[in-house]
Amino acid sequence: MNAIRVIKPGILTTVQDLGRKGYQQYGMSVAGAMDSFALQAANLMVGNPREEAGLEITFPGFEAEFLCDCVIAVTGGDLGAKINERYIPRWKSIYVYKGSRIIFGKLGEGCRAYLAIAGGIEVPVIMGSKSTYLRGKIGGYKGRKLAADDILQIGKLNKAQMQMVGKRLPIVDIPKYKQPCKVRVVLGPQQDAFTKKSIQTFLTQPYKVGQESDRMGYRLEGPKLEHIEKADIISDGIPLGAVQVPGHGTPIIMLADRQTTGGYTKIATVVSVDISKLAQLRPGDEIRFEQVDVEEAHKLLKKQEDILNRLQNTTTIPKIRSYTIIVNGKSYDVSVEE
Amino acid sequence: MYTKAKYILAGDQYIVIEFGDTISIDIHKKVRGLYLTLQQYDSEKVVEVIPTYRSLLVQYNPLMISASKLINEIQVLEENLKDLQLPKPKIFKIPVLYGEEFGPDLDFVAQHNRLTPQEVIDIHSGRDYLIYMLGFTPGFCYLGGMSKKIVTPRLKEPRTCIPAGSVGIADKQTGIYPIDSPGGWRLIGRTPIKLFDPQNEVQPILLKAGDYIRYYSITRDEYKQISKAVDEGIYQVEILEE
Known part of the structure; x- marks a missing residue:
């Protein structure tokens, strides 16, 4: 059977692609991978289209068995992924044999890992996407997070994908999940609703990701922001990364599962490339906002796009020999590139 | 209603086009007119449009078109709105x-x-x-x-x-x-x-x-x-x- 079987689901593991497009005008949330860069990179490393669905694994605890031979890649946060008790590299595709077990067992950096499997995950396409939208109970695997004993069908592995084994993201291109996290924003659309002092506070003071943070949005903890007059506006559309500030004065960053419209003022909007950084933050992590202009944001996006394009166009995989060396009774995995 | 729509940047992928600061049928008609017009726009450039009470949230692909160029082009479409015969609801x-x-x-x-x-x-x-x-x-x-x-x-x-x-x-x-x-x-x-x-x-x-x-x-x-x-x-x- 072309499938994987879930042994332990972990806290929150869902099927995600790049989300539902075109239905926000009907009130339908986008959903999709929180860290879209990591998902796209994982897909490209196993020869999938960028927008194919993979698993988004939040915090360690997920465990699964491969019921067939597969080519896989793990990207995003470091959750200590092991296959059959051996750590595997992130940001590199590997071949796994039928019957192998993958375990995400230890929290390193970040908090969301992505598992892409060559051939993709075969769940029904609902409104143009395979993404799980938890609040609406639609998409993904039966509209919910994964549970023990779920069997996920995967697409057939083709010959070209077999040749992808070993494909990886160059080290310079691998995102670093540093603390405190610098998050770049473009001010607005409603920065005029805030006092000058509050905008200054927002751009200079540290904020922490609050406990009440999920795929819908991150509630921040930190200095309160003041509105000149009122916190409410006539409801309008909510961009991805919008930093909205309700009357209580503490900001909320709106993310993948955000509602499509809302009536709170938005002081700023996080630039596209930094959404993936946010996706890797945990409650308690520190954020510092930094203002950029839209031209700068577009340059950053272009750079990220170049990384993904280069990865997509990489067809020659360097031959790497792997050895296990035992020194003083400890084993080390070593690889040598030809 | 504003005499001319406001174009407000929201991050690096969105533009808010605001026609006024109240809820009214006249503003709604402007929103609907521009919404319908944008349905004909190149979908590689304009990815998604969310019409609301008094504004549109336009999501664009910055790799395909710059914000300033898109705003210029939509402003031309806005000019033509007054001649647009809206389809009957x-x-x-x-x-x-x-x-x-x-x-x-x-x-x-x-x-x-x-x-x-x-x-x-x-x-x-x-x-x-x-x-x-x-x-x-x-x-x-x-x-x-x-x-x-x-x-x-x-x-x-x-x-x-x-x-x-x-x-x-x-x-x-x-x-x-x-x-x-x-x-x-x-x-x-x-x-x-x-x-x-x-x-x-x-x-x-x-x-x-x-x-x-x-x-x-x-x-x-x-x-x-x-x-x-x-x-x-x-x-x-x-x-x-x-």
């Missing part, structure tokens, strides 16, 4: 079984407004409601045009689960819950039709901003018949031209 007839167990707050709404339950039904179903926008949950319509005679405050303690199809009143608003959700609206009835059906590949969401809703009262037997037809996938909502 449709009126969707929504069957509602008022009162009984589906409308547990019908009596309260009546008492609160010194009316009989039948008068509330007549007032509620006797007019057309403009769909200004959708949001909140998939298929939820923000409607305009409810009579002041049946204005009723929300529940103090929201209900934890309101079944899909419930028709309610909250202050000056009326609407239909498209999916099971918690909420504090005063429930006066329920419609057997589905506003949101993710399995429907052609039209997962029935209603669209710019169209109208007209409620009409049905009996328990009619409710059962329509319900059955909806389940079998053969029910056709009656649609009138304005």
Whole structure:
């Protein structure tokens, strides 16, 4: 059977692609991978289209068995992924044999890992996407997070994908999940609703990701922001990364599962490339906002796009020999590139 | 209404186009006009458009077009809006079984407004409601045009689960819950039709901003018949031209 079987689901593991497009005008949330860069990179490393669905694994605890031979890649946060008790590299595709077990067992950096499997995950396409939208109970695997004993069908592995084994993201291109996290924003659309002092506070003071943070949005903890007059506006559309500030004065960053419209003022909007950084933050992590202009944001996006394009166009995989060396009774995995 | 629309950047992928700072039919017509115009725009460049009460949120692909170029191009389209003949809105007839167990707050709404339950039904179903926008949950319509005679405050303690199809009143608003959700609206009835059906590949969401809703009262037997037809996938909502 072309499938994987879930042994332990972990806290929150869902099927995600790049989300539902075109239905926000009907009130339908986008959903999709929180860290879209990591998902796209994982897909490209196993020869999938960028927008194919993979698993988004939040915090360690997920465990699964491969019921067939597969080519896989793990990207995003470091959750200590092991296959059959051996750590595997992130940001590199590997071949796994039928019957192998993958375990995400230890929290390193970040908090969301992505598992892409060559051939993709075969769940029904609902409104143009395979993404799980938890609040609406639609998409993904039966509209919910994964549970023990779920069997996920995967697409057939083709010959070209077999040749992808070993494909990886160059080290310079691998995102670093540093603390405190610098998050770049473009001010607005409603920065005029805030006092000058509050905008200054927002751009200079540290904020922490609050406990009440999920795929819908991150509630921040930190200095309160003041509105000149009122916190409410006539409801309008909510961009991805919008930093909205309700009357209580503490900001909320709106993310993948955000509602499509809302009536709170938005002081700023996080630039596209930094959404993936946010996706890797945990409650308690520190954020510092930094203002950029839209031209700068577009340059950053272009750079990220170049990384993904280069990865997509990489067809020659360097031959790497792997050895296990035992020194003083400890084993080390070593690889040598030809 | 502003004399010229405001173009406001929101991050590096969105532009807010704002026509005014109030809720009015005239502003709505501008929003709808530009929304319909943008449907013809290159979808590689303009990825998604969300029309709301008084503005549009336009999501664009910055790898395909710069913000300034896009704003210039949309401003030209905005200029042409005054000559645009908007297509006639449709009126969707929504069957509602008022009162009984589906409308547990019908009596309260009546008492609160010194009316009989039948008068509330007549007032509620006797007019057309403009769909200004959708949001909140998939298929939820923000409607305009409810009579002041049946204005009723929300529940103090929201209900934890309101079944899909419930028709309610909250202050000056009326609407239909498209999916099971918690909420504090005063429930006066329920419609057997589905506003949101993710399995429907052609039209997962029935209603669209710019169209109208007209409620009409049905009996328990009619409710059962329509319900059955909806389940079998053969029910056709009656649609009138304005």
